[in-house]
Amino acid sequence: MTEPSVALATKANMVEALNRGLHEAMAADDRVVVLGEDVAKTGGVFRVTAGLLDRFGEERVVDTPLAEAGIVGTAIGMAVYGLLPVVEIQFDSFVYPGFEQIAVHAARYAWRTKGEVPASIVIRIPYGGGVRMPELHSDSPEALFVHTPGLKVVCPSTPQDARAMIVAAIQDPDPVIFMEPKRIYRAGRQELPDEPALGDGNGTGTKHLSTARRAREGDDLAIFSYGATVPLVLDAAERLSLELGVEALVVDLRTLYPLDVEAITGAAAHCGRALVVHEAPRSAGIGAEVSSLIHERVMLDLEAPVGRVTGYDAPFPQFANEDDYLPSVDRIFAGAKKVLDF
Amino acid sequence: MTEPSVALATKANMVEALNRGLHEAMAADDRVVVLGEDVAKTGGVFRVTAGLLDRFGEERVVDTPLAEAGIVGTAIGMAVYGLLPVVEIQFDSFVYPGFEQIAVHAARYAWRTKGEVPASIVIRIPYGGGVRMPELHSDSPEALFVHTPGLKVVCPSTPQDARAMIVAAIQDPDPVIFMEPKRIYRAGRQELPDEPALGDGNGTGTKHLSTARRAREGDDLAIFSYGATVPLVLDAAERLSLELGVEALVVDLRTLYPLDVEAITGAAAHCGRALVVHEAPRSAGIGAEVSSLIHERVMLDLEAPVGRVTGYDAPFPQFANEDDYLPSVDRIFAGAKKVLDF
């Protein structure tokens, strides 16, 4: 049993943090198994599962045939038997063939069994654009799962959260769609505490999967985001401060279902102005839900309608144009200004 | 070549109207083919495709093997060759196995071929609850398609519109997700004009797939809905009028993507109060999108936040409780009152 070097590093980027969380969860509970395409021998195309095969053996870390419905479906069966499978979907769009198993079974197994046998699986999905990949390696399908009752949908934006959240997701009895912002997989490093804990030290267990995080304090404008756009929002917030003297409160949603409604309405009401940012398409996306929640609950506290800066309702472009598609600091800044100037 | 009796009736319910539209489209253009599970010999479990086999033969009206990805995928291939396939998905939830083909191919074929070869298919989906069916026969997945760029998503609520819209959808070069509210398949009859036309006589062709319809005039509250909830909204509007003297303007959205933004914001601004009603789950649903659009564009004209009366973020229940799940006239009335009392 050798710990891979990656897990020993104290400062970790998101890939290493996820890897560390997986090592910890597998070591803590021998019901945890990992399966997916190319996850074992090579440790995954992004190396998130590196070292698991050597340490936990090929019964618990499995390279599967190339069939996403089969992967998700057999993982559900394993969960029914009592295991805690963690599935890797190689890239975002490749979750679509598994959609039926997720929607009709993963999401409904607890409900269909009097709460006794939830489909205790975690489906890890490296998602989103910005890494210059060919077609269909850059989708952001999280809203599809948010709109599918019975799932939890989460998305970390920092190494610390990634590590804490993957451990919590595995321990959570319910099926968790775990969105991994591949664009910031190696963006920066953070110290990882000895025990998995969320970045703001918020509680443990299921709390890890239901609370948003204030990533920046401010009084003038609340900006909500998650995943790969959080660092961009923080950059835009700095620019707002420098150029306009506007202090933005930045909320990293972290959990997309169920949303942390109090954190959201609290921040929006506090600032009186709000903006939502994500890279998924706009129509019926998370931004629409956040915007609706805010208006429904605290419209009277608002001085402007909630703005949205999002990906477009067009297919994710070939990568030479992906920077046009993705919300940039400039677009976030402009979107914020629009809300401020209202 | 015998016209089936169903198509001869002048007054038609929605099933008959759709059937008539299919007959017309197939007669007008021999590139139109119909395929799906049990659509030919029996005319479909809801009889929407009745009589087509006898009239157009088994090369153009095809009972397929039981495989939704295969049905959608081969239909895309047929469209690439130049046919105009109309696919029936037997019930809502059974579109999920076809989701990958829809999202990665139907939605992107035009884009991927310089606009030259759109996947000219229509995917008919009888959807929604209220007909006392076992599990997974009552889902409302339209928002999944609205959030998938490259598709058109439409949903009629009257026989006239159903007939005009199915003809327009077939003639439209783009892939159309055609949601059929099975609950009101046989709700009432309407005169069908000789030429397919939308209920309000609005233009032709693509217009049929991009405009909303005012189903009731009013000045006090705009209610937006589509499909099976439209008649309920109209009932609630009558009650609002009788009991509270409130006149609701009812907008049947008809096209869910792209939304008729002018009709929506116009009606909301006109009334100053608005409500969205659908039976699909709430989070990241069409209601969220409509609500966001209204707030973003005409918040200053609003006297209250836009309300939402929707299905819940829980699995569609076993049918003994479906009336609890579905928006009822009472719930719509209560939702309207909340907006009015704000």
Place this chain on the structure above:
Amino acid sequence: MSEILRIIGNGEDLDDREVPDGLAEKDLVELFRGLVLLRTFDERAVALQRQGRIGTYALYWGEEATQAGALYACEDGDWVFPSYRQNAIGILRGVAPSTVLAWWRGYGGTHGFWNPRDHRVGPICVPIATHLPHAVGVSWAAKIRKDRASALTWFGDGATSEGDFHEAMNFASVFKTSTVFFCVNNQWAISTPISRQMASETIAQKAVAYGMPGVRVDGFDPLACWKVTRDALERGRDGGGPTLIEAYCYRIMPHGTADDPRLYRDESETERWKKLEPVGRMGSFLRRLTILDDTKEEEIRAEAKETIAQAVRDMEAIAHPGQEILFEHVYRSGRPWNFDEALDELGSVERPAEVKPLGPPTSPGAGAEGKTQ
């Protein structure tokens, strides 16, 4: 490969074969009891549907051998995964028949569902072929945990067309799981005949694609069904991997209570098959073996009748579930905040009048004539 195993004759031109090793007299009676119980449930359910006391129902009349025969071959620790067509299989494993009836009445929660771990019986699966990977996953997990359990799953001829069938078969063969794929080839998928479903001569030969044994059996013969299943389970337990069983039979009845097969098939063909139906056939066989006589059969039938009658009473004693059921058991880890808000909203309006399963929907439309599960 295309040899169809048959043990029970028809008392006429088809000869009886030897009762397979491993089945004592007691077992034969027990197996017959299972067949009769399933039959009784099914006939009663159809009657209940006609009376509007349950909703549309997927009857399995004639397919009891594929169910009771195969199940009888399972050890208690083996898991089974039924489709809607084997909806009542759980009652042979301890699931209350009233629970299954309640499911068809549209009840959820504690009334219409069961805990699969209590009886190693998966939930009734509605979307075609989607439960096959679950059976693979269960037997794979058992293998990982070094447990003895196998898994068996039933599905139809139509189900073999779905991608999930293929992916499940492939996973099982690659990971050599102890899984029995029991295909009930009743030759119809609603109105679609098998000739339109596939171009292969048999379903069993599909096993070749996975380097897996594929066997054919008379699906109206409970002993033959028992035998092929027992052999498959033994092979699986010994590390021999999965097996595909094709139980060749016929869908004697309509697809469901809303279906009219006269619209799409020749019912004289149906009559021919009906003569081979398993309950009468097994009864005659046991008489030929003098294991059964009128008294004994009457006793078994009466017992079954009473069990199901009681189940109907139990089902009807269940109060119509309250609206809180919508939000129960969705998440094991606790209720999200919006569920409470939803309940508040629901509670604030008058509840729709309690509905009979087939009472007119309170919706404006009504009357879609769905024919399927």
Place this chain on the structure above:
Amino acid sequence: MSEILRIIGNGEDLDDREVPDGLAEKDLVELFRGLVLLRTFDERAVALQRQGRIGTYALYWGEEATQAGALYACEDGDWVFPSYRQNAIGILRGVAPSTVLAWWRGYGGTHGFWNPRDHRVGPICVPIATHLPHAVGVSWAAKIRKDRASALTWFGDGATSEGDFHEAMNFASVFKTSTVFFCVNNQWAISTPISRQMASETIAQKAVAYGMPGVRVDGFDPLACWKVTRDALERGRDGGGPTLIEAYCYRIMPHGTADDPRLYRDESETERWKKLEPVGRMGSFLRRLTILDDTKEEEIRAEAKETIAQAVRDMEAIAHPGQEILFEHVYRSGRPWNFDEALDELGSVERPAEVKPLGPPTSPGAGAEGKTQ
């Protein structure tokens, strides 16, 4: 079934067989020209990737016989549907090589895509096995329209695990479409060996599940690939339905430019297979037949080199597409209103600096090392 057709020997222990009927000298040279052009494209694309002039690239070095050989068997009216691995196949049908290179450079619209109807070449398909039903649909449509066209589609050994493979095979067999399923069994799916992909001894035997012929061929032998494809197309056109071809070979190269096979396989095995690669082998064969000599081969190679060099120049002459490309060609029927609003928003902010295909993303993260298509 498991006999592997081979025509070209290796000049050593493997004997040459007779050139199949239907291939004149001219054809052999033409076919060789195709192989060389594909090889030249591939090698150049790898170099371009290394230089950062295109993005991550899925090379096909060694698989040219499966592509050019099969294509040469097609009539002009037949359709072909490539996966990412056959990304350049279109250049043998009239697609501009610069268009294919531009695709890998991340260009869309008129630069990186083509009209499939112009050349009967489907778009490059990235999601595994999803293009198989399209090939079936095209050949089915042709059948309905009483046209002569068949369809051929390439896919890998890994692709056979997907449900779409199964559903496409089944539809083709049921509707007896003239479809050729050409499986390039290079024995690897990224890091996953075929032994982990399936338990069947061969891929060809999967055809049994569909009552379809399944044949095996040496995937490094262009003439053998031509022959089995020609036979399959003829059978298909004669109403004999689809065929599954298993082209047995080896993925000599990494999965893509970001992959390092040393992490997961023994590269001495690779070296063994490399000796059988098709371009050199066909060249030697033609020399043995005295159809080719140094001058001729030099001429063919020079021609290919110039074609590709010109393609590179053409690709590099394309201006970086403007942001309006995001909204072009999404709908054939016209642009929805929100596209115009989106363009307004985009136009109102400064455009991100023009990026080189592999230049650092302007995102905060950077550096994900995706290895796949």
